[in-house]
Amino acid sequence: MDRVSRYTPPIADQRFLLEHVLDGPALLKLPAYRHVDWPTVTHVLDQAGRLASDILAPINARGDEQPSRLADGRVITSPGYVEAYRAFAEGGWIGLDMPVAQGGQGLPLVVQNAFAEMVNGACVAFGMLPLMQRAAARLLMAHGSASLIDTFVPRLVAGDWGATICISEPQAGSDVGRIATRAELGDDGLWRVTGTKIFITYGDQDLTPMIAHLLLARTPGAPAGTRGLSLFVVPSHRLGADGAIGETNGVAATRVEHKMGLKGSPTCVMNFDGALAYPVGEPGTGMRCMFTMVNTMRLEVAMQGVAVAGAATARALEYAAERRQGGPAGQPPLPLASHPDVRSMLLEMRALSEGFRALVLQAAYSLDLAHASENPEERRRSLALAEWLLPVCKAAGSDAGFRVANLAVQVFGGHGYISDSGVEQYVRDARVMSIYEGANGIQAIDLVTRKLGAEGGQRFRLFAEAIASDLDAHRSACPALAGSLEAALADLRAASDWLLAHVATAPQACEAGARPYLDLVALVAIGWMWLRLAAADPENARGKQAIALFVGEQLLPASALLRQRACAGATALGMLSLEELCRYPA
Ligand SMILES: Cc1cc2nc3c(=O)[nH]c(=O)nc-3n(C[C@H](O)[C@H](O)[C@H](O)COP(=O)(O)OP(=O)(O)OC[C@H]3O[C@@H](n4cnc5c(N)ncnc54)[C@H](O)[C@@H]3O)c2cc1C
Structure with a gap:
């Protein structure tokens, strides 16, 4: 039997939430979103559902079975990724919530988040790349010079160029202040970075000809700890004055990790050897600036948890209605879903996946109000609520993804433990969400x-x-x-x-x-x-x-x-x- 690799997008539940629990249509009356109407939003969600189920879901199992790999110093992504990426980028999906002036659609973040659930529910390993492109574009728009914004942002939004977040080093995991990668200003007035970063998602790939690495490094004489870190954008290739792509820029992927899940997403050791780098923000403010990217990613990691939980729940509900076991002797066996223990598991799965879907969309909705409300008090209160919810969503949403995926395997019984079911992959893919983008224990300490x-x-x-x-x-x-x-x-x-x-x-x-x-x-x-x-x-x-x-x-x-x-x-x-x-x- 071939591995099951399909996805049912939760469009009806998302619409119910957006229309009856959060007031999505009211958001569109704010000046920032007046160019969008509600029928457009619902059309976008329908199209997104098709993209997720028809284009992304089929590559989910393929990426798991044939992981991305290093060949002749370049990363080759899993079968089907190149075609899926082309459809994704050409469809304009990366820029859903990006400003219209940068080539995006200017939709509210809450709509983008609903879309992100479908992408990640269909293939979370694929979803990592567009997430970083959006997050990098946001970072550059918030802290980059006009020329960096002009050079990078439209190309990231269009999907012409990829992006990474380069923080981790062997001695600097949660303890970011121990980063040792050096940035030095040459006599020619140009910055160059040298060092090794580990665990870099999509550090290299064959989907875009250029990758913008958003990288934290230490400048000479900078103080120890995070206050000594500065942020740079390091292109994978030299850039001509006209933005044309030149020779490689001293950046190389030297290893792709073999890992438990998320196998379609290349996790790379990256070597930077005197690579030309462009400063983003003032020296010493790297950590503060990087938080724009990190916070964008944390919200979506929360949604990754919801996405896997939702996908696993849909599969388990379907299976528990079809598979028959138990019941009185001499009678036909009963559907699994008729047994109280299985019912309890199914209800817990729905409680967590639908509850966290609502909570993460609430956080995104609050961020939309914080950005777009015309009432300063509402902006202030919405931002405060979103800031409170963010570490909770990241940590508890990712834990819920793992818990629900694990329950799905239990509902499937031994069949869930067999790879062909496609269910055990959810457990393996979800496991890392509690670790990356700030381990969940660190989120809890931040909250307290x-x-x-x-x-x-x-x-x-x-x-x-x-x-x-x-x-x-x-x-x-x-x-x-x-x-x-x-x-x-x-x-x-x-x-x-x-x-x-x-x-x-x-x-x-x-x-x-x-x-x-x-x-x-x-x-x-x-x-x-x-x-x-x-x-x-x-x-x-x-x-x-x-x-x-x-x-x-x-x-x-x-x-x-x-x-x-x-x-x-x-x-x-x-x-x-x-x-x-x-x-x-x-
Ligand atoms: C698949 C994958 C993709 C990744 N992608 C990227 C990427 O694109 N870019 C990037 O820069 N990094 C990336 N990472 C790295 C990831 O962000 C780190 O793994 C994470 O920050 C944790 O760091 P660490 O692994 O060194 O664990 P450690 O920091 O060694 O932590 C191990 C455990 O100890 C706990 N701990 C550590 N310090 C403290 C403390 N002070 N107080 C309490 N508890 C503590 C942690 O919560 C954790 O449970 C990725 C990792 C993986 C596995």
Whole structure:
């Protein structure tokens, strides 16, 4: 049997969310989006669904079976990638939310995010490249000189040139401040970078003739740590004055990693040997500028988690309706979906995939308002909510992708463990999402040590107030869920107070509690989304009321345990010395 490699785009659910839970059509009345009407958005989503299911889904299994590879110093992508990329770029898909002046379509980010779910649900390994092209274009538009913007952005948006994010080095993973790649200014007034970067996604490929590497490096005499880092754009090939592509620029992929999943996406060791580099932003501001790219990518990694969760859920629902096992002897066997344990798995899968879909789209929608609202107070509040949600979406969304993919394998039983099912690939592909773009543990520390207390705790306050207000407005939509959500919100308020009271005096205790705290925030956020989903589906036509009840009964009660873990302190963690802890009692 050939490997199953197909994808059902969740267009109806996305439209339900955009039209009935978030007010998508209202966004289009803002001056920034007046050139777009709602029928155009729905047409775009329909076309995107076709692209995902017809062009991208078929290359998903092929990329897994025949990974990208290095041959004669160049990366060759998996079979079908060149053709799929051409269709993608020619269709104008990279620039969906990019400014019209740069060749984009100027659609809201929330629409782009819905599109990103379809791309990543069909083939997440492919989706990494357009993600970096968009993120690099955003970075350059925010921090680059006019000439860099003119040279790079339209070509990235059109898909003529590729892009990478070059941060990681062997000694500098989460600890970005240890980057050692050097940038030096020559007597000719030009910058050159020298060093080795590892794990660089699409560091080389055969899809575009030029790649723009967005790279962090240290300049001579710069202070240690992240304050000494500067940002450069390093083209893979020399650029003529007219933008023409010349000889190679001292940039080479020296290795493509063999890895657990995401095999179609080349993960490269990159060598920079005196490569000409163009500064982006002021010296020493590299980390701050790079965050424009990183934050764009974090939101989409959250969507990658949703995408894999959604794709795996669709497959599991279909299988559980068809496959028959169990039931009374002498009677025909029953569909898997009739057994309570399988039902519980399916409901959890829907609760997580649809709940996180709503949450990530909410974060994108808030960013749209932060950018485009005509009301300064609404802009401020929307930005604060989006900043609060971003680490939560990145970490909990990626974890949900893995959890749901794993449940899908369980629903498929032994058949899910067999590669032909196409389901075990979801587990392997999703695993890295909790690691890259800032490991999830680091996201949790960021949430507790930076986001929670900053600006008088206003981000958390806005989040909690929005939930309290929706509890008042929508309690009757699902009273059982509302009761559990109220209790979970009380647990979250208590954990937040405890962490705020200890963050200065007992930082170790707070870091120890950061992970369960982030999980608690995510749980409450998902409960919030489900209250709104239930309210938007009063007749239960889309099954939202039933899942909301499941969330209230089965998921939200975990808040009490998470609160306890978040506030437990670090005594148990600190009891063993380093040596005692790391000695396995063999
Ligand atoms: C498939 C793939 C693609 C990638 N693509 C890119 C790319 O395109 N560009 C790029 O620059 N990088 C890329 N990366 C690198 C990725 O961003 C790093 O792997 C990630 O930042 C973690 O760094 P590390 O692997 O060195 O792990 P480490 O930093 O060694 O971390 C290991 C574990 O320790 C924890 N940890 C580390 N420090 C702390 C701390 N201070 N406090 C608490 N916990 C801590 C982490 O949370 C993690 O769980 C990619 C990686 C992979 C696997």
